Amino acid sequence: MTVTLADVAARAQVSPATVSRVLNGNYPVAASTRERVLKAVDELDYVLNGPASALAAATSDLVGILVNDIADPFFGIMASAIQSEIGGPGGRAGGERLAVVCNTGGSPERELTYLTLLQRQRAAAVVLTGGAIEDAPHKAAMDAKLRKLADAGTRVVLCGRPPAPEAGAIALTFDNRGGGRELTEHLIGLGHRRLGYIAGPEERTTTRHRLEGHRAALAAHGIEEDPRWTVHGRYDRRSGYEATLELLRRDPSLTAVVAANDTVALGACAALRDSGLSIPRDVSVAGFDDLPFSIDAVPALTTVRLPLAEAGARAGRIAMGREEPPPGGVASVRGELMVRGSSGAPRA
Amino acid sequence: MTVTLADVAARAQVSPATVSRVLNGNYPVAASTRERVLKAVDELDYVLNGPASALAAATSDLVGILVNDIADPFFGIMASAIQSEIGGPGGRAGGERLAVVCNTGGSPERELTYLTLLQRQRAAAVVLTGGAIEDAPHKAAMDAKLRKLADAGTRVVLCGRPPAPEAGAIALTFDNRGGGRELTEHLIGLGHRRLGYIAGPEERTTTRHRLEGHRAALAAHGIEEDPRWTVHGRYDRRSGYEATLELLRRDPSLTAVVAANDTVALGACAALRDSGLSIPRDVSVAGFDDLPFSIDAVPALTTVRLPLAEAGARAGRIAMGREEPPPGGVASVRGELMVRGSSGAPRA
DNA sequence: AACGTGACAGCAAGCGCTTTCTATGTAGAC
DNA sequence: GTCTACATAGAAAGCGCTTGCTGTCACGTT
Numbered sequence: 001m002t003v004t005l006a007d008v009a010a011r012a013q014v015s016p017a018t019v020s021r022v023l024n025g026n027y028p029v030a031a032s033t034r035e036r037v038l039k040a041v042d043e044l045d046y047v048l049n050g051p052a053s054a055l056a057a058a059t060s061d062l063v064g065i066l067v068n069d070i071a072d073p074f075f076g077i078m079a080s081a082i083q084s085e086i087g088g089p090g091g092r093a094g095g096e097r098l099a100v101v102c103n104t105g106g107s108p109e110r111e112l113t114y115l116t117l118l119q120r121q122r123a124a125a126v127v128l129t130g131g132a133i134e135d136a137p138h139k140a141a142m143d144a145k146l147r148k149l150a151d152a153g154t155r156v157v158l159c160g161r162p163p164a165p166e167a168g169a170i171a172l173t174f175d176n177r178g179g180g181r182e183l184t185e186h187l188i189g190l191g192h193r194r195l196g197y198i199a200g201p202e203e204r205t206t207t208r209h210r211l212e213g214h215r216a217a218l219a220a221h222g223i224e225e226d227p228r229w230t231v232h233g234r235y236d237r238r239s240g241y242e243a244t245l246e247l248l249r250r251d252p253s254l255t256a257v258v259a260a261n262d263t264v265a266l267g268a269c270a271a272l273r274d275s276g277l278s279i280p281r282d283v284s285v286a287g288f289d290d291l292p293f294s295i296d297a298v299p300a301l302t303t304v305r306l307p308l309a310e311a312g313a314r315a316g317r318i319a320m321g322r323e324e325p326p327p328g329g330v331a332s333v334r335g336e337l338m339v340r341g342s343s344g345a346p347r348a
Numbered sequence: 349m350t351v352t353l354a355d356v357a358a359r360a361q362v363s364p365a366t367v368s369r370v371l372n373g374n375y376p377v378a379a380s381t382r383e384r385v386l387k388a389v390d391e392l393d394y395v396l397n398g399p400a401s402a403l404a405a406a407t408s409d410l411v412g413i414l415v416n417d418i419a420d421p422f423f424g425i426m427a428s429a430i431q432s433e434i435g436g437p438g439g440r441a442g443g444e445r446l447a448v449v450c451n452t453g454g455s456p457e458r459e460l461t462y463l464t465l466l467q468r469q470r471a472a473a474v475v476l477t478g479g480a481i482e483d484a485p486h487k488a489a490m491d492a493k494l495r496k497l498a499d500a501g502t503r504v505v506l507c508g509r510p511p512a513p514e515a516g517a518i519a520l521t522f523d524n525r526g527g528g529r530e531l532t533e534h535l536i537g538l539g540h541r542r543l544g545y546i547a548g549p550e551e552r553t554t555t556r557h558r559l560e561g562h563r564a565a566l567a568a569h570g571i572e573e574d575p576r577w578t579v580h581g582r583y584d585r586r587s588g589y590e591a592t593l594e595l596l597r598r599d600p601s602l603t604a605v606v607a608a609n610d611t612v613a614l615g616a617c618a619a620l621r622d623s624g625l626s627i628p629r630d631v632s633v634a635g636f637d638d639l640p641f642s643i644d645a646v647p648a649l650t651t652v653r654l655p656l657a658e659a660g661a662r663a664g665r666i667a668m669g670r671e672e673p674p675p676g677g678v679a680s681v682r683g684e685l686m687v688r689g690s691s692g693a694p695r696a
Numbered sequence: 697a698a699c700g701t702g703a704c705a706g707c708a709a710g711c712g713c714t715t716t717c718t719a720t721g722t723a724g725a726c
Numbered sequence: 727g728t729c730t731a732c733a734t735a736g737a738a739a740g741c742g743c744t745t746g747c748t749g750t751c752a753c754g755t756t
Contacts, residue, residue, distance in 0.1 A: 002500065004712055015736045020714060027715090030734065045496075050468040051408060052712035054399035055741050062448075070431070070449070071424040080419040083451050098465050100410075101418070101449035103431050117446050120398040148393075152350065237640060266644045273646075292585060296614045298621075298646035352742055363706045368744060375745085378704065400742035403711050 003046045012040035023048060054122060059153075061097045063319060064118040064126040068106045072235070073291050074261070078129045078159060078312035085316025086125070097124065097320075106201070108138045115145045118154070125155040125319035128169075129312070131206030132161050143167040159315035160306075162205050163330045170318055170325040172311050172333055176206055176288075179304035179335035180213025181220075183286050184258060186302070186337060188221045190345045192256040192284065195223075196247035197230045198240055198268060200260040207232075207260060210288060214258055226251065235260060240267025248275060255283060255346035262287035262294045265301055269342070280344035290338055299341025306335045351394045360388035371396065402470060407501075409445045411667060412466040412474040416454045420583070421639050422609070426477045426507060426660035433664025434473070445472065445668075454549070456486045463493045466502070473503040473667035476517075477660070479554030480509050491515040507663035508654075510553050511678045518666055518673040520659050520681055524554055524636075527652035527683035528561025529568075531634050532606060534650070534685055536569050538693045540604040540632065543571075544595035545578045546588055546616060548608040555580075555608060558636060562606055574599065583608060588615025596623060603631060603694035610635035610642045613649055617690070628692035638686055647689025654683045 009016040014033060021027040022037040029037075040046075054060040063086045067075035083099040100123070102114040111133075118126055126149060132139065146167035150156050156169040163171035187195060197214055200207035211230070218225050228250040233239030240259055244267065247254060257272070259265035265287030269279060277283050279299055287294055290305035311333050317323035357364040362381060369375040370385040377385075388394075402408040411434045415423035431447040448471070450462040459481070466474055474497060480487065494515035498504050504517040511519035535543060545562055548555035559578070566573050576598040581587030588607055592615065595602060605620070607613035613635030617627060625631050627647055635642055638653035659681050665671035 002712095005714095006712080016713075017715075017737080018735060021735090024714080028733065033735080047464060047467050049403070049470070049712050050465075051399040051402035051470060052741090053714070055397070055403050055743085056712075056714040058714090058741070060399060069428065070418065071421060071428040073419060073421055073424065076419040076421065076424045079449070080417065080451055083418070096461065096465055098448055098462075098469065099450065100446055101427070102447070103428055105432075113444065114446075116395060117398075117444055119395050121446065122397070122399060237644070263640075266641065270644055293614065293641045293644075296585070296618055296641075297644065353744095354742080364743075365706060365708095365745075366704090369705090372744080376703065381704080397742050400711095401744070403713085403741090404743040404745085406711070406744090 003044045004049070005046075008037065008040045008044055008046050011044060012037045058122070060122045060124060062100055062118070062121050062123045063097050064100045064102060064114070064123045066102050066104055066111060066114060066126070066128045068104055068130045070101060070103045072263070073293075074263075074289055074308065075129055077291075077308040078315075081309040081312030082127050082129075082159070082316040082319070085313050085322075086320055106133075106204075108133050108135065112138075112141060112145060115142075115149065119145070119149055119152065122152070123149075123154050125157065127157045127159055127315050127319050128161055129159045129315075130161065131204040132164075134203045134205055134208065139164075155319050155321065157315045157319045159311055160206075160308075160333075165329070169329070171330045172315050172318075172326075173330065174206075174306055174311070175332050175334045176209035177213040177216070179288065179306070179337070180210040181217045182213075182335075182337050183288070183302075183304050184214045184217035185221070186339060187256045187258065187284060187286060187343060188217060188223065190284070190343060192346050193223055194226075194251065194254050195229065195256045195258055196244075196251070196254045198243040198247070198257065198259045198264050199230060199232045200235045200264075202232050210260060229254070233260075233264070235264060237263050237267035237270075240264030241271045242267075244268040244271035245275070248272075256286070256343070257283055258286045260288060262289045262291045262301060262303055265303070265342075266293070266297060269297060269301075279342050281347065284343040284346070286343055288335075295340070297342065302340045302343035303338050304335040305338050307333060351392045352397070353394075356385065356388045356392055356394050359392060360385045406470070408470045408472060410448050410466070410469050410471045411445050412448045412450060412462070412469075412471045414450050414452055414459065414462060414474070414476045416452055416478045418449060418451045420611070421641075422611075422637055422656065423477055425639075425656040426663075429657040429660030430475050430477075430507070430664040430667070433661050433670075434668055454481075454552075456481050456483065460486075460489060460493060463490070463497065467493070467497055467500065470500070471497075471502050473505065475505045475507055475663050475667050476509055477507045477663075478509065479552040480512075482551045482553055482556065487512075503667050503669065505663045505667045507659055508554075508656075508681075513677070517677070519678045520663050520666075520674075521678065522554075522654055522659070523680050523682045524557035525561040525564070527636065527654070527685070528558040529565045530561075530683075530685050531636070531650075531652050532562045532565035533568070534687060535604045535606065535632060535634060535691060536565060536571065538632065538691060540694050541571055542574075542599065542602050543577060543604045543606055544592075544599070544602045546591040546595070546605065546607045546612050547578060547580045548583045548612075550580050558608060577602070581608075581612070583612060585611050585615035585618070588612035589619045590615075592616040592619035593623070596620075604634070604691070605631055606634045608636060610637045610639045610649060610651055613651070613690075614641075614645060617645060617649075627690055629695065632691040632694070634691055636683075643688070645690065649686075650688045650691035651686050652683040653686050655681060
């Protein structure tokens with residue numbers, strides 16, 4: 001029924017071993033023989049059996065990419081960059097690798113399960129993107145799992161995640177704290193003193209770090225934070241909309257709203273508009289990430305640009321062993337403040 | 349070194365066959381035995397060898413998802429929906445499947461190569477999303493490949509792609525033509541007579557169908573189209589920006605600009621703003637897809653909503669054999685006109 | 697009391713490939 | 727002209743799992 005190596009071998013009048021060697025190109029084969037084999041492969045329309053070769057060679061060409069939400073461009077951009085570097089078709093980088101993009105939906109269990117599935121497939125590498133969940137038992141479980149993967153020869157890279165030294169993983173971390181601080185300092189510099197903050201889900205490292213940066217900026221400028229000024233929500237537009245209304249309700253005198261990310265900021269803008277407030281005249285708004293659509297908001301969003309594509313590409317190369325990991329296995333990737341129309345001086 | 353089935357068997361004092369059966373649960377095993385086995389699995393921290401079992405069972409639990417650009421929410425949303433239905437962890441649907449998201453970047457060669465890679469992995473199913481490339485040789489090659497996959501037992505589903513009867517694939521097609529027509533008729537109804545159109549890349553079915561719908565609307569209302577009114581570009585913001593400037597240069601009297609999709613429309617809006625034109629007072633703008641950010645444009649974008657998540661979910665279920673394919677193997681999915689602030693009556 | 701009948705469990709034969717080790721032929725070395 | 731060395735090709739032993747077929751009991755039948 002299906003064509004096997006042996007069929008090709010028979011047709012090319014060589015042994016299966018030779019065919020395998022031609023296909024893998026890691027052993028000297030006479031040019032004439034190689035040609036004959038290739039011809040047979042072509043004529044029979046032979047397709048290698050992936051599982052069989054993975055079993056025999058004890059390696060696979062699968063690379064796992066874990067993301068929280070593939071529908072979110074934040075992850076989409078990273079995934080795309082990673083994939084372009086792991087040498088899938090087109091991204092010339094040696095053997096053809098298949099990227100397995102796993103959508104965890106931010107769920108701890110799924111994260112773990114996907115890792116097991118990848119372990120089962122004997123993945124060549126795994127890249128975890130985005131913030132981690134801050135729950136001690138879960139973190140321990142993750143670290144143990146990652147360690148096991150690493151020990152089994154799977155290269156593990158974290159992209160936009162805090163380092164996990166226990167797990168023996170390379171980490172490219174985003175400087176969320178620094179970015180958050182810089183952003184809020186920009187607003188303070190404009191004269192804002194009453195700033196609302198729409199944070200992400202409580203248990204995520206990204207949420208915490210950005211918030212810490214914000215608070216550090218406030219503290220550095222002697223601004224005492226009112227607990228009413230912080231609202232937690234999800235990383236989506238809806239959440240930003242609702243949180244903004246809530247902030248306005250709690251303290252209508254706020255002159256700026258800092259959002260956990262751009263998507264949330266967009267929701268915040270909508271809420272302000274719907275409340276009849278003008279941006280930035282009445283309230284300034286700031287986001288985080290600088291996703292492509294942020295520049296198209298009206299007014300364009302002041303935000304912190306994260307080099308998602310660059311970081312993803314680098315993570316991909318490291319995962320493939322095509323780039324030296326950073327010294328110590330950890331590198332911090334900085335964001336860049338993008339000042340645009342959504343932030344301005346508060347009204348006197 | 350690594351734990352194998354045999355190790356588990358030894359520890360549980362049973363044969364490897366029994367362990368396999370416990371793990372696969374497709375053969376009667378006494379409860380007490382099962383328990384003993386499970387305990388051993390747990391104690392040894394055993395992880396099944398995916399390639400080995402795929403080889404032995406001649407099936408795998410990989411499902412391929414082909415997308416043009418994973419960084420584009422249009423595809424991200426579909427991919428996410430598909431994945432949630434194929435029964436990856438969390439999306440309870442029986443066995444745990446791994447979604448392999450392949451980023452073709454719109455390249456014909458990569459599309460084909462990924463299909464080969466998936467074929468090599470003996471994927472359980474493959475879902476192709478988004479428009480197809482209109483090139484006869486390539487289409488023939490694709491159809492042949494899909495046919496081969498289907499014949500080998502891989503379920504092939506097209507989501508948002510034109511049907512490919514030759515290939516024996518189930519198709520969920522978007523009614524791009526109908527949507528395009530309805531959209532342009534809306535603009536005509538508002539009084540527009542000079543409408544610019546920013547089309548996507550020439551060789552894509554999506555591009556052609558949407559453009560055909562637009563032209564059908566014009567024709568139906570006796571509007572003769574000026575060739576200067578159509579510009580082709582890529583499906584991105586930049587392209588929309590440049591194309592709009594070009595359209596304006598060619599005919600400054602245009603009162604409406606219809607874009608190939610929302611992302612392009614966003615670029616168009618930016619170009620109009622930068623040209624000092626007001627939307628919709630001077631020029632109306634319309635997009636297509638209704639991606640999440642479209643409602644946040646200012647003014648909010650008039651567009652055609654495509655039920656991406658619903659279609660993706662359905663495609664996923666069909667790919668898993670959990671939903672009856674549509675009669676004839678083809679279903680057309682309609683879009684819904686969303687009239688918002690970016691379209692209005694032209695100035696007298 | 698002899699005998700079918702389930703319900704489990706084990707044996708063993710692969711699944712299709714890789715790779716080590718061995719065989720062979722040829723070319724250069726002396 | 728014989729010997730060593732190198733370049734290739736083949737034989738065969740797995741890789742770790744699934745599954746058809748063959749036992750083996752413990753029962754319920756007649």
